[in-house]
Amino acid sequence: MERKSSSSMRLPPAVQAAALAAVGGSRLQKEFAWMSWAGTVWRLEGQSGAVYVKRAGDLKDERDRTVWLAGRLPVPEVLGLFGGFGDDWLLTRAARGVPLSDPSLGWEPSRVARRLGEILRDIHALDAAGCPFGERKLGHVLIHGDYCLPNVLVVDGRLSALIDLGLAGLGDPQDDLAAGVWTLQYNFGPGHAREFLDA
Known part of the structure; x- marks a missing residue:
């Protein structure tokens, strides 16, 4: 970017x-x-x-x-x-909030990783009944589709907006998990996947 x-x-x-x-x-x-x-x-x-x-x-x-x-x-x-x-x-x-990638948050990478994982867990748990986008298959849930730090905005640590939603819909949650691991490594280097995946 x-x-x-x-x-x-x-x-x-x-x-x-x-x-x-x-x-x-x-x-x-x-x-x-x-x-x-x-x-x-x-x-x-x-x-x-x-x-x-x-x-x-x-x-x-x-x-x-x-x-x-x-x-x-x-x-x-x-x-x-x-x-x-x-x-x-x-x-x-314009949505309120600061991207999780923004250094002005002043958060340690481990805190960013946990929050990214917590927000994703909540997205995947949403009731996706009636979602007209993506494929309805066993194991599919509502996914973001481009789940990376710049696309997740927070205010006082709480989710305030998700952006860049052109790929959102029903899909394999592993896609978002892989994107989350990648964005953490891209922004902070290796070593933060576990906090994200365990959230």
Whole structure:
């Protein structure tokens, strides 16, 4: 994941209008947030709040899964999907919280690993009846699909939001467990898988 401070990105008029309606005022302050395999994301701030806009080839799945999860898990509010034909723009209200990968938390890696595991345990225990995404097979549960530290936001140690939900749905819990072990090793080096898996 690459992070930068600013960008000269030009918003399509419909996205600009929807963002302004969501945050108030007549101007948006744009900040390039990150780029990953899943798309490019900008944070837009206005008079009364902030939104995120994500640009990628096809964001319909992420929109639909985020909307379905609302009320079941803390997720960003979807404000609209714009574009199409392989160039989508997904607008969401900025969620509260700090990613578990953020050093400003001041947590030891072992604490991060335990919290990551506790949150995942709760996700996998949710009732996934009626989930229209993924495959309903023996042993499948509700999974995040891209379960890594930057996609888990907390406030005072409590889960405040899950983001990047384009792969969420019914699936093998081992997928999330493998992603969790990988993200801990990527961020902190080896030696923290046990706290995560035992949570």
